[in-house]
Amino acid sequence: MSVFPSPVPSTAIITRLRAAGCVFAEDEAELLISTARTPDELATMVDQRVAGLPLEHVLGWAEFCGLRIAVDPEVFVPRRRTEFLIDQAEAAALSDPSPTVILDLCCGTGAMGAALAAALSREGVELHAADLHPAAVRCARRNLAPIGGHVYEGDLYKPLPATLRGRVDILIASPPYVPTEAIRLLPSEARVHEPLVALDGGADGLDVVRRVIAEAPAWLAPGGHLLVETSERQASRTAEDMAAAGLTPRVAGSEDRYATVVIGTKTAE
Structure with a gap:
């Protein structure tokens, strides 16, 4: 909280922010102050x-699912649309009252794992997360260590302990899914200040998504769920890839949040 009195956002600050193209200048001014x-x-x-510089990098935090998540420079900023994935993951997890093992891949700040663990708030929840980018891993550890989360540095499943294989109840992933040619169309905040590895999904945007799906069945527990964020345009192809991997897919979408999640369920044995 600010230690100097400034009960009303300065009109000068609002004017500067608006001139710089900040659509919600008044709200941003309040947060900065x-x-x-x-x-x-x-x-x-x-x-x-x-x-x-992205507002969240300036503040050093972002609000996600009601939590204040630390966001370090050069780390992907958690998007509000991804809260829809957490809603879907919570519903899937609550269908089973037993303790839950969560895996957050391409975790960035660890916001998704932190939010899902908080939403479940049950005894015995076990949280694991992984990311390839060292800055993201450091940031995720800051966010997840206080709640007992384990964060690994490496490419997708490679750094995970073998003891997790076949035990993951909820696998959540918001991997890069922007096609390479579309990167140049992103807002400069993302293009300039967020790591390319967190944005570029290859020619069709699904390179990393396919890799997440291909290995997921080996890590999921029987009846476990894989939830992947994609675009609406990519959803049908993502669902096909899940089916080919042996998972039962379904697509969930939210027009209000402009969010699409593809959910794949492993057959219960």
């Missing part, structure tokens, strides 16, 4: 935001 500890720090934060 409430987060800054000194007037000098506030001035620096406003300068950073005006220069195009």
Whole structure:
């Protein structure tokens, strides 16, 4: 909370933010003022935001599913649309009252794993997460260590302990799914300040998605669920890939959040 009095957002700050293209200038000004500890720090934060640094990188945190998630520089910012995936994962997990093993792949800040663990709030939940990007791993460890989460650095399943194979009840993933040619169309906040490895999904956007799906059955427990965020355009192909891997797929979407999740379920033995 700010330690200097500023009960009303400065009109000068709002004017600067609006001129820089910030659509929600008033809201952003309030967040900057409430987060800054000194007037000098506030001035620096406003300068950073005006220069195009993502608001979450300026603040050092993002709100996700009601949680305040630490967001370090050069780490993918959790998107509000991904909250829909957490809703779907929570529903899947609650269908089984037993303790749940969660795996968050391409975890970034660890926001998804943290949110799902908080939503379940049951005894015996076991949380694991992995990411290829070292900065993301450091950030995820900050967010997940306090709740007993384990974070591994490496490519998808490679760094995971063998003891997890066949035990994962809920596998959640928001892998890069932007086609390479579409990267240039993204807002500069993403293109310039977020790691390319967290955005670029290859020629059709599904290179990493396919790899997540291909190995998922070996890690899922019987009756376990894989939930992958994609675009609406990619959903049918993603569902086909899940079916080919032996999972029973279904597509869930939210028009309000502009979100699409493909869910694959492993047959219960």
